[in-house]
Amino acid sequence: AxxxxxxxxxxxxxxxxxxxxxxxxxxxxxxxxxxxxxxxxxxxxxxxxxxxxxxxxxxxxxxxxxxxxxxxxxxxxxxxxxxxxxxxxxxxxxxxxxxxxxxxxxxxxxxxxxxxxxxxxxxxxxxxxxxxxxxxxxxxxxxxxxRYLDPVTRLPCGPEVIIERLDQPEAWRPGLLVTARRLQGRLARRWSERRASSAVADSTCELPPQEISGPA
Structure with a gap:
């Protein structure tokens, strides 16, 4: 294998x-x-x-x-x-x-x-x-x-508290800012992909003669 x-x-x-x-x-x-x-x-x-x-x-x-x-x-x-x-x-x-x-x-x-x-x-x-x-x-x-920060109390804490918080999904739900950032990222990614496609078309860098294909 x-x-x-x-x-x-x-x-x-x-x-x-x-x-x-x-x-x-x-x-x-x-x-x-x-x-x-x-x-x-x-x-x-x-x-x-x-x-x-x-x-x-x-x-x-x-x-x-x-x-x-x-x-x-x-x-x-x-x-x-x-x-x-x-x-x-x-x-x-x-x-x-x-x-x-x-x-x-x-x-x-x-x-x-x-x-x-x-x-x-x-x-x-x-x-x-x-x-x-x-x-x-x-x-x-x-x-x-x-040094850890408790995401609920916003106070310093030990690693044991962080482990407990990991079992509390409600403490990690993304807020509005995170959602907006993701949307911003999608728009930026589309713009970057267009620029990258143009760059690849104009690139003169040396590459292997053929693509490496994965298993069927």
């Missing part, structure tokens, strides 16, 4: 990419690099939701993305995708951290907080000076370091 690799897209002007990225800093470069390194793998590309909504930088025209990815997934949760893949290749995405929590192999092309501890395959040299177990990394990243 072909090895299944998830490539999660990122916001290309996000600070984690700008300051934590290596030589690979764009979604297209990442996709291309993974395909070159793993020509026989089944590659799933999941664009970042904010990019898909048209709010942020990092869109890869679909026809161009399909040169390197076997399938593009949008309306599927990252948890569901991680359950069906073998490994994740990313620049600095949190999807890599989530993959580690699920026992998946992770290759990073930048310097995310979860790299360099002996848990990931690091394309860049990252010298942390020590190794961590996944349990130690989770304790630091999710319990000791962060």
């Amino acid at each position: 072909r090895r299944r690799i998830l490539v999660p897209g990122q916001v290309e002007d996000d600070l984690s990419v700008l300051y934590g990225g290596g030589e690979t800093r764009t979604n297209l470069d990442l996709l291309r690099g993974v395909r070159v390194a793993h020509p026989d793998a089944f590659i799933l590309y999941k664009p970042h939701p904010d990019v898909t909504a048209g709010h942020r930088k990092g869109a890869v025209p679909e026809l161009l993305a399909r040169r390197f990815a076997d399938i593009i997934v949008n309306d599927v949760s990252i948890a569901r995708i991680l359950a069906g893949i073998h490994e994740v290749h990313t620049i600095t995405s949190l999807a890599g951290f989530e993959a580690l929590l699920r026992g998946r192999q992770v290759t990073v092309y930048g310097r995310p907080f979860y790299a360099g501890w002996g848990l990931t395959t690091d394309v860049m040299a990252i010298n942390r000076g020590r190794r961590l177990s996944i349990e130690e990394l989770v304790a630091v990243a999710l319990i000791l370091y962060p």
Whole structure:
């Protein structure tokens, strides 16, 4: 069976990419690099939701993305995708951290907080000076370091309260502002797709001679 690799897209002007990225800093470069390194793998590309909504930088025209990815997934949760893949290749995405929590192999092309501890395959040299177990990394990243805000009381709280709130869907319902932002994103995405289509038509970048097709 072909090895299944998830490539999660990122916001290309996000600070984690700008300051934590290596030589690979764009979604297209990442996709291309993974395909070159793993020509026989089944590659799933999941664009970042904010990019898909048209709010942020990092869109890869679909026809161009399909040169390197076997399938593009949008309306599927990252948890569901991680359950069906073998490994994740990313620049600095949190999807890599989530993959580690699920026992998946992770290759990073930048310097995310979860790299360099002996848990990931690091394309860049990252010298942390020590190794961590996944349990130690989770304790630091999710319990000791962060400060949480209770979405109901709007007061600081511990991680235990946040876990309780996750079982209360009414506390997470999107408001009018979120709904309006989604509508704005749809309009922006349509405009961006038209510009991207024109750019692809005029592009002179080197591409593989034929598209890579997925399984029947």
